[in-house]
Amino acid sequence: MDTMTDAQHILEAPSAPRQTRLQQLWGLFRENRLAILGLIIFLFFLVFAVIGVILTSGQEPVFNPAMIRLQEKLLPPLTRPDIHTLQPDEIPALSVYLFGTDDLGRDVFARMLQGAWVSLTVGFVAVGISVLVGIFMGGIAGYFGQAMIRFDQIMVSCIMLGGAVLLALGETRTGIGILVAGHAYIFFSIFSKRLLSGRNLPRWFILLHRGAISIDTIIMRTVDIMLCFPTFFLILTVVALLPASMYNIMIVIGLTSWMGTTRFVRAEFLSLREQDFVTAAKALGVGNLRIIFRHMMPNAIGPVLVSSTIGIATAILTEAGLSFLGFGVPPPHATWGNILSDGKRFIFDAPWLTFIPGIAILIVVLCFNLFGEGLRDALNPKLRERG
Amino acid sequence: MLSFIGRSLIQKIVTLFFVSVVSFLIIHLAPGKPSQVDPMNPKFTPEMVERFQKEFHLDKPLYIQYLYFYRGLFTGKIVSWKDNRSVLAKIWERFLNSLPLFIVGTLLTWTLSFPVGIRSAIYRGGIYDRSATFISYLLISIPGFFFAYILIILVVTTLHVPVIGMETFGLRASSWGNMLMDRVWHLLIPSVLGATGGIAVLSRYVRSQMLEVEGQDYVRTARAKGLPPEQVHYKHALRNALLPFVTMFGLILPGLIGGSVIIESIFSWPGMGRMAYEAILARDYPIILTLNFIAAVLVLVGTFISDLLYLVVDPRIRL
Numbered sequence: 138m139d140t141m142t143d144a145q146h147i148l149e150a151p152s153a154p155r156q157t158r159l160q161q162l163w164g165l166f167r168e169n170r171l172a173i174l175g176l177i178i179f180l181f182f183l184v185f186a187v188i189g190v191i192l193t194s195g196q197e198p199v200f201n202p203a204m205i206r207l208q209e210k211l212l213p214p215l216t217r218p219d220i221h222t223l224q225p226d227e228i229p230a231l232s233v234y235l236f237g238t239d240d241l242g243r244d245v246f247a248r249m250l251q252g253a254w255v256s257l258t259v260g261f262v263a264v265g266i267s268v269l270v271g272i273f274m275g276g277i278a279g280y281f282g283q284a285m286i287r288f289d290q291i292m293v294s295c296i297m298l299g300g301a302v303l304l305a306l307g308e309t310r311t312g313i314g315i316l317v318a319g320h321a322y323i324f325f326s327i328f329s330k331r332l333l334s335g336r337n338l339p340r341w342f343i344l345l346h347r348g349a350i351s352i353d354t355i356i357m358r359t360v361d362i363m364l365c366f367p368t369f370f371l372i373l374t375v376v377a378l379l380p381a382s383m384y385n386i387m388i389v390i391g392l393t394s395w396m397g398t399t400r401f402v403r404a405e406f407l408s409l410r411e412q413d414f415v416t417a418a419k420a421l422g423v424g425n426l427r428i429i430f431r432h433m434m435p436n437a438i439g440p441v442l443v444s445s446t447i448g449i450a451t452a453i454l455t456e457a458g459l460s461f462l463g464f465g466v467p468p469p470h471a472t473w474g475n476i477l478s479d480g481k482r483f484i485f486d487a488p489w490l491t492f493i494p495g496i497a498i499l500i501v502v503l504c505f506n507l508f509g510e511g512l513r514d515a516l517n518p519k520l521r522e523r524g
Numbered sequence: 525m526l527s528f529i530g531r532s533l534i535q536k537i538v539t540l541f542f543v544s545v546v547s548f549l550i551i552h553l554a555p556g557k558p559s560q561v562d563p564m565n566p567k568f569t570p571e572m573v574e575r576f577q578k579e580f581h582l583d584k585p586l587y588i589q590y591l592y593f594y595r596g597l598f599t600g601k602i603v604s605w606k607d608n609r610s611v612l613a614k615i616w617e618r619f620l621n622s623l624p625l626f627i628v629g630t631l632l633t634w635t636l637s638f639p640v641g642i643r644s645a646i647y648r649g650g651i652y653d654r655s656a657t658f659i660s661y662l663l664i665s666i667p668g669f670f671f672a673y674i675l676i677i678l679v680v681t682t683l684h685v686p687v688i689g690m691e692t693f694g695l696r697a698s699s700w701g702n703m704l705m706d707r708v709w710h711l712l713i714p715s716v717l718g719a720t721g722g723i724a725v726l727s728r729y730v731r732s733q734m735l736e737v738e739g740q741d742y743v744r745t746a747r748a749k750g751l752p753p754e755q756v757h758y759k760h761a762l763r764n765a766l767l768p769f770v771t772m773f774g775l776i777l778p779g780l781i782g783g784s785v786i787i788e789s790i791f792s793w794p795g796m797g798r799m800a801y802e803a804i805l806a807r808d809y810p811i812i813l814t815l816n817f818i819a820a821v822l823v824l825v826g827t828f829i830s831d832l833l834y835l836v837v838d839p840r841i842r843l
Contacts, residue, residue: 171658358539365543365820367781370800371550374812377804378554454667458786461669462801477670484673495670503665510661 165515172511178504186257189250192230199230200247202471209234209242211487237489239479245493248471252494255472256501259387259456260449266391268445271398272434274356278399279406280429282353289345293322357403360396368393369455376459381467386459390452397444405437439516446509450502457498473498525835532831536824543820548590551809580605593813602810611814615796619780621690622788622795626780628715633722640723641730645738646757653731660724668717672790675713685709689792714791718784730765737765770837774830781819 156164166172192199208222214237218228229244236245300315372389379385409415410433418428459465460474468475473494480490577583581592596602602611644653679687690710691703737743738761746760747753784797792798796815803811 171661358542361539362542362546365539365823366547366816367778367819367823369785370781370816370819373785373801374804374816375550375554378551378807380555450665454665457667458669461667462786462789474667477667481673484677488677491670491673495667495673498667498670499662499665502667503661506661506665 162515166511169511169514171507172514175504175507175509175511178500179508182253182501182504183257185250186253189252190254193247193251198247200244200250202243202247202251203469204243204247206238206242209238210240211483212238212242213487214245214489214493236493237487239476239487239490240483245476245490248476249473249493249497251471252473252476253497255383255466255470256453256456256498259383259390260453260505262387263390263394263452263456264445264448266388267395267448268398268441270392270395272402272441274360274395275399275402276406276429276434278353278356279403280410280425280433282351282356282403282407284352286350286352286355287345288349289322289326291349292345293319353403356399360399363393363396366393369458372455373459373462373464376464381464383466383470386456386465390455394448394452397448398441401440401444402437405440406433409433409436443509443513443516446505446512450505450509453498453502453505528835529832532828536828540817540820540824544594544817545590547813547816547820548593549586551812552586552589593810596810597814597817602814604808604811606806606808611810614811615799615814615818618794618796618799621793622780622784622797624711625715625718625784625788625793625795628711629718629722630776630779632715632719633726636719637723637726638730641727642734642757642762644727644731645734648735656727656731660728663720663724666720668721668786669790671720672713672717672787675717679713687713687791690794710791714787714793717787730769733765733768734761737761740764767837771830771833774826774828774833777822777826777829778819780822781815 193202204227206218206223206227209218212218212234214235216234216237218232218234220228220232229247231246234244234246236249239245239248297316297319300312300319302312303315304312306312372393375389376386379389415428415432418432423432456465456472457474457477460472461478463475463478465474466472477491477494477498480487480494484491581589584592593602597611600610600612603609604611604614640656644656647653676687679685686706687710691706738757743756743761746756751760781796781800784795785801786797787793788795788798789801799811800815802808803815
């Protein structure tokens with residue numbers, strides 16, 4: 138038995154790849170010094186944001202970003218507080234204003250700590266939403282794209298949409314009636330194939346069951362429509378009309394930036410679908426969902442990862458811009474954008490109020506951009522073969 | 525060719541229709557009403573609100589409002605809710621203010637990014653290429669409003685010139701030359717700011733395009749024939765690398781409206797971006813919707829032009 142396994146071992150050893158794909162990727166990625174720098178800054182920022190949210194929240198935070206000390210206003214960075222004029226609980230935790238104070242005497246370091254979490258979550262949640270929507274839409278368009286939507290399905294969905302609108306407008310009874318009728322038709326159509334097969338059907342019925350438009354067309358036209366909107370203007374409009382909250386901003390940024398991902402995923406899926414391993418999986422009787430998520434998605438995820446890393450950078454910039462214009466997270470909560478926006482009135486007297494958040498945003502956005510570009514190079518098949 | 529134009533025109537009109545519906549729904553289904561903008565104002569009596577709603581058809585159902593609005597837009601009769609002036613006239617006025625900013629910004633972008641990108645590609649991996657790469661990442665990553673303040677501090681403290689607004693107030697009586705210089709100074713910083721992002725992105729794109737072409741066989745052949753490097757780079761490589769950029773001319777158009785909101789509000793520049801910002805604050809729906817509609821038209825026209833240019837430039841594409 139022993140010799141047998143040894144022989145097997147020797148036989149199999151040369152054919153197995155020396156490195157896993159992840160190791161190979163890391164090897165290529167490590168050569169890009171700027172990308173490594175980006176990764177390190179990102180990890181540092183992550184730690185800063187997590188510590189920040191722990192230390193600045195709760196009833197009695199270690200760093201209180203909302204503590205107002207009017208006698209200590211507009212102090213430059215690294216000033217020691219005047220201990221004699223302050224109450225014991227007003228003295229900052231490090232007993233030094235690391236980043237100075239703003240026009241209300243609030244500790245800018247504490248506010249930066251609090252704001253880091255906002256930037257981090259806005260970046261990740263917004264991109265998470267856009268990637269989920271993008272993969273979903275792109276996956277459907279790429280994998281099921283050739284399937285046709287029938288006339289009756291379009292009509293039923295229009296009628297049900299009308300019912301929902303009626304319901305929203307207060308016409309409860311009619312609305313519910315239409316919705317129930319729509320659902321009844323859906324149930325009916327699921328079983329109708331078996332019921333109706335072999336019968337002589339009237340012509341209008343067959344016409345209704347003709348395919349009208351392919352799923353791919355619908356999704357890609359929706360992408361075209363979304364691309365027509367000027368993004369920042371649309372985000373600004375929606376955020377201004379909705380009540381101010383962090384979650385609205387994340388959702389709006391996410392829902393206006395999924396089009397790129399959709400196009401990538403669709404293009405990848407269209408080419409992957411024709412490849413042998415997918416045919417093999419289909420021949421083995423693997424289900425559609427398993428083919429999509431287990432076999433195709435890992436092969437299509439590369440460009441999505443790159444674009445979402447750069448998307449995080451864009452989302453952070455957009456949030457900062459919204460905060461700067463006064464549409465961001467509502468005021469008592471600090472964000473890097475609104476620290477800068479508040480500080481711009483004192484730009485000549487207290488330049489640190491502009492420069493500290495500005496440079497912080499710059500560094501974080503830069504690290505995501507560098508990391509994303511490094512990832513793109515590492516994932517580039519032309520470079521991989523050479524390496 | 526004709527059938528391509530016809531098909532894409534129909535497709536674009538359908539897209540435009542859906543854009544108009546979606547933007548109308550987004551604006552009108554959002555919580556809050558324009559009549560509630562100023563509830564503390566004692567002049568805003570219920571009778572006033574009712575008259576206001578009647579005047580602008582706000583008491584009608586949504587689809588009637590939609591028809592009223594777009595009929596008004598196409599006949600040019602649509603008026604702003606704020607001051608009852610024609611929306612198209614207002615937008616035209618602001619458009620003329622935005623235009624110099626746009627033109628100077630575009631010129632800066634296109635004239636600066638090509639030399640930078642080409643040089644980066646030719647001296648690939650050198651100190652120039654690496655520093656250009658890093659600087660372009662820096663310019664992509666810097667928040668526009670922060671960069672604006674840095675530039676304002678720099679220019680105001682070193683050159684002592686006014687920069688906010690379109691012109692210095694009360695300079696009408698001054699001489700012609702002074703006024704011109706004043707205009708130029710006011711125009712310079714906002715347009716440089718508008719161009720930075722574009723320069724960074726476009727120069728990276730030029731670089732990668734150029735690198736791709738430089739790796740082709742015919743460039744190696746040209747080099748092997750002993751042609752001087754300038755001729756190889758500029759005659760053989762550059763001409764083919766330029767192909768995708770010709771089509772990008774169409775895609776500049778949408779930049780007329782989008783992207784200038786922050787810069788124009790920092791510099792108090794009375795252009796279209798600032799107008800959009802003010803209209804959003806005041807819930808002036810006709811202006812928001814009209815701007816959105818024009819932006820969508822510009823995007824569609826831009827893609828159409830770039831498709832056509834592709835046809836003209838690339839003989840391999842036949843439709």
